[in-house]
Amino acid sequence: MLSTTTTLKPALTPLRWEARTLFLLDQTQLPLSTVWHSYTTVEGVVEAIQTMVVRGAPAIGLAAAYGMVLAFQQVINTETQWALVLEALKPLATELNASRPTAVNLMWAVQQQWQLLQQAALQELPLEQALKALEANAVTLHQQDVEANQRMGALGASLLPAHARLLTHCNAGALATGGYGTALGVIRAAYATGKCSHVFADETRPRLQGAQLTAYELMYEGIPSTLICDNMAASLMQQGRIDAILVGADRIAANGDAANKIGTYSLAVVAHYHQVPFYVVAPASTFDGELPTGTGIPIEERSTQEVTVVNQQRLAPEGMNVYNPGFDVTPAHLITAIITPDVILKAPYAAGISAWLGNRAEGLAVTTV
Amino acid sequence: MLSTTTTLKPALTPLRWEARTLFLLDQTQLPLSTVWHSYTTVEGVVEAIQTMVVRGAPAIGLAAAYGMVLAFQQVINTETQWALVLEALKPLATELNASRPTAVNLMWAVQQQWQLLQQAALQELPLEQALKALEANAVTLHQQDVEANQRMGALGASLLPAHARLLTHCNAGALATGGYGTALGVIRAAYATGKCSHVFADETRPRLQGAQLTAYELMYEGIPSTLICDNMAASLMQQGRIDAILVGADRIAANGDAANKIGTYSLAVVAHYHQVPFYVVAPASTFDGELPTGTGIPIEERSTQEVTVVNQQRLAPEGMNVYNPGFDVTPAHLITAIITPDVILKAPYAAGISAWLGNRAEGLAVTTV
Numbered sequence: 051m052l053s054t055t056t057t058l059k060p061a062l063t064p065l066r067w068e069a070r071t072l073f074l075l076d077q078t079q080l081p082l083s084t085v086w087h088s089y090t091t092v093e094g095v096v097e098a099i100q101t102m103v104v105r106g107a108p109a110i111g112l113a114a115a116y117g118m119v120l121a122f123q124q125v126i127n128t129e130t131q132w133a134l135v136l137e138a139l140k141p142l143a144t145e146l147n148a149s150r151p152t153a154v155n156l157m158w159a160v161q162q163q164w165q166l167l168q169q170a171a172l173q174e175l176p177l178e179q180a181l182k183a184l185e186a187n188a189v190t191l192h193q194q195d196v197e198a199n200q201r202m203g204a205l206g207a208s209l210l211p212a213h214a215r216l217l218t219h220c221n222a223g224a225l226a227t228g229g230y231g232t233a234l235g236v237i238r239a240a241y242a243t244g245k246c247s248h249v250f251a252d253e254t255r256p257r258l259q260g261a262q263l264t265a266y267e268l269m270y271e272g273i274p275s276t277l278i279c280d281n282m283a284a285s286l287m288q289q290g291r292i293d294a295i296l297v298g299a300d301r302i303a304a305n306g307d308a309a310n311k312i313g314t315y316s317l318a319v320v321a322h323y324h325q326v327p328f329y330v331v332a333p334a335s336t337f338d339g340e341l342p343t344g345t346g347i348p349i350e351e352r353s354t355q356e357v358t359v360v361n362q363q364r365l366a367p368e369g370m371n372v373y374n375p376g377f378d379v380t381p382a383h384l385i386t387a388i389i390t391p392d393v394i395l396k397a398p399y400a401a402g403i404s405a406w407l408g409n410r411a412e413g414l415a416v417t418t419v
Numbered sequence: 420m421l422s423t424t425t426t427l428k429p430a431l432t433p434l435r436w437e438a439r440t441l442f443l444l445d446q447t448q449l450p451l452s453t454v455w456h457s458y459t460t461v462e463g464v465v466e467a468i469q470t471m472v473v474r475g476a477p478a479i480g481l482a483a484a485y486g487m488v489l490a491f492q493q494v495i496n497t498e499t500q501w502a503l504v505l506e507a508l509k510p511l512a513t514e515l516n517a518s519r520p521t522a523v524n525l526m527w528a529v530q531q532q533w534q535l536l537q538q539a540a541l542q543e544l545p546l547e548q549a550l551k552a553l554e555a556n557a558v559t560l561h562q563q564d565v566e567a568n569q570r571m572g573a574l575g576a577s578l579l580p581a582h583a584r585l586l587t588h589c590n591a592g593a594l595a596t597g598g599y600g601t602a603l604g605v606i607r608a609a610y611a612t613g614k615c616s617h618v619f620a621d622e623t624r625p626r627l628q629g630a631q632l633t634a635y636e637l638m639y640e641g642i643p644s645t646l647i648c649d650n651m652a653a654s655l656m657q658q659g660r661i662d663a664i665l666v667g668a669d670r671i672a673a674n675g676d677a678a679n680k681i682g683t684y685s686l687a688v689v690a691h692y693h694q695v696p697f698y699v700v701a702p703a704s705t706f707d708g709e710l711p712t713g714t715g716i717p718i719e720e721r722s723t724q725e726v727t728v729v730n731q732q733r734l735a736p737e738g739m740n741v742y743n744p745g746f747d748v749t750p751a752h753l754i755t756a757i758i759t760p761d762v763i764l765k766a767p768y769a770a771g772i773s774a775w776l777g778n779r780a781e782g783l784a785v786t787t788v
Contacts, residue, residue: 081736250742253726253735255624255648261727261735269736276740279624279726280650281682285747288684313650315657316689323688357622357648358630361732366622366630367450367638371645373619378654 062224062267064109065116067189070123072116074104077225077259081266092121092142099149099156102257106226107300108195111155111335115188117146118163122184132171139167151348152309152377154301155335163187195228198333198391199235206236206296206331206389213247214240214293217283220254220311221263222298222331232331233296234267236389241273249275250292252283254311256356256374280313287324295321299332306382306399307344308332315378318385327386334390339407344379352376431593431636433478434485436558439492441485443473446594446628450635461490461511468518468525471626475595476669477564480524480704484557486515487532491553501540508536520717521678521746522669524704532556564597567702567760568604575605575665575700575758582616583609583662586652589623589680590632591667591700601700602665603636605758610642618644619661621652623680625725625743649682656693664690668701675751675768676713677701684747687754696755703759708776713748721745 095117121142170180223234240246254260268275354372388395464486539549592603609615623629637644723741
């Protein structure tokens with residue numbers, strides 16, 4: 051045989067932290083251009099989240115964790131007393147917290163960082179030392195996210211039959227997380243172990259994260275895959291060509307109801323009808339234990355232009371009324387299992403979620419306080 | 420009150436026949452531009468059907484009926500004997516017949532015209548007289564289509580509750596027919612009689628007939644309406660905001676299985692889950708009594724570019740594999756009723772379809788032989 055050269059591609063990641071600067075891969079320009087922007091202010095990070103330069107619930111959470119470092123750094127340039135620092139920081143943290151409404155990982159990350167600072171204030175830690183702790187915590191959250199994804203990948207792959215033909219919606223990949231991905235992490239792990247023969251990617255209207263990001267990731271990894279329009283998934287299931295569906299989540303309520311990209315609910319109903327297993331893959335930061343059911347999850351309504359205009363090209367008549375919810379809620383009873391980094395949760399979800407989050411909270415208390 | 424001027428808009432139509440020339444409204448350019456093309460050869464009509472200048476099963480059928488007139492006119496320019504005329508006509512008719520595979524109205528129209536010519540040949544009718552008969556038959560089919568749509572509109576509207584909130588997929592409107600529309604004809608009739616308060620239009624990926632054509636028609640008629648992405652319909656049904664779904668069809672088998680635009684099957688499954696009535700609206704020319712079930716309906720696979728490129732703008736990475744079926748088949752058991760010009764068919768469909776088509780064939784024999 052001829053000798054071959056294997057080029058090891060660098061792992062895909064949507065964000066990097068270097069020299070107290072946050073670098074974000076501009077996901078609105080993929081797959082045609084690979085452009086990185088740098089951010090040294092929290093205001094910049096807020097705008098990047100709102101304009102979807104960074105998107106995907108876990109990646110938004112990590113950007114916010116770094117955003118809190120930038121905010122604190124900005125504030126201690128002018129304020130030197132802890133009480134005044136926290137007072138000045140509060141509106142910045144509030145704005146960051148509200149930059150998008152549905153993904154709870156954002157609020158989770160802001161809260162993690164805020165709690166660390168409150169603790170540091172109580173201890174009257176020097177401000178520069180607190181900044182280092184805040185930065186170290188963001189880096190840790192980032193590393194933990196990637197590790198959690200790898201654990202979810204292995205756990206999720208264990209559920210799949212050999213040579214499974216999988217379908218995913220939106221992008222729950224490396225680009226939506228700290229790296230590796232949630233739903234697409236399971237697909238990566240399954241492909242690496244021979245458990246996945248083909249992936250169908252929903253294009254995911256209106257923002258086309260499937261066509262632009264998931265297709266990019268699948269081609270990057272060399273995983274055999276096919277892009278479809280969202281409305282074709284049912285026909286594939288009717289033809290018996292899908293063995294399992296894997297999606298991420300933006301917020302999971304205490305009873306297992308899961309908010310995710312618009313179109314996920316439709317897919318879950320159709321999967322239920324065809325008895326195709328429907329898996330949600332999500333780390334702890336996606337769970338909102340305070341919310342009893344999914345009906346309490348706020349659903350972001352986005353600009354009508356996302357539907358009527360694609361790449362500056364107008365599709366629908368001027369003045370046409372548009373409904374553009376960014377997310378929908380899949381009730382727990384349509385979910386076959388929720389794959390987490392530690393455990394595979396199955397119905398009835400409430401008890402399993404509560405026990406798992408309880409155990410984690412105890413564990414976390416040891417490592418972060 | 421101030422006096423107001425009411426401007427009566429002309430009825431929308433996708434095709435006109437004047438001075439033995441077929442005029443087609445270029446539906447690939449709507450809603451941004453209103454461009455009419457003229458055709459004097461059957462080759463031109465074949466291309467117009469293939470490139471979707473004219474689309475919608477009944478409109479394709481009518482374009483083909485006129486296309487047969489153009490073909491016959493071309494042939495009798497050079498051939499003067501009936502046997503040679505039919506021999507020269509056959510490949511043109513065959514090409515026209517094969518210009519798109521799924522909509523049976525096309526084959527139905529070509530066959531109607533071919534049978535008329537065979538009869539004329541048997542009677543040794545002068546060729547110019549046969550041309551007139553062929554032309555008159557195309558015009559009659561066109562008029563009958565509009566009248567059938569109006570009857571379907573009235574019948575369909577009778578099924579709806581007051582102030583119904585309706586949802587439709589693709590474009591089954593005036594632009595898809597000789598005028599007035601099938602599914603959108605029912606919506607027109609329902610709105611005119613106070614039975615429809617709002618219409619949701621699926622944008623209908625990949626060709627966006629909902630965003631470009633149905634939105635245009637609904638705005639043209641002033642019917643209160645909202646455009647959504649296909650994957651949002653399930654969320655609306657979950658919220659209890661849809662009272663009934665109306666779609667057209669491209670071919671209905673003897674058992675009631677119905678092929679229609681890709682995404683229709685998905686909608687039918689989701690409607691079934693939410694117990695939302697799902698109606699198919701179609702004239703006799705859409706029924707294929709020869710086909711026992713929908714599994715025999717050929718499904719057109721169209722270019723990958725329809726999915727990856729919108730208005731010359733590339734969306735997905737170069738080289739990404741794409742699956743792009745133009746249609747799917749909804750099994751009869753998911754259809755609440757099939758609305759025809761003469762009768763509302765309900766399960767079990769086979770007997771009702773057979774009886775209705777049988778009665779029509781007898782009636783038609785009187786009027787067309």
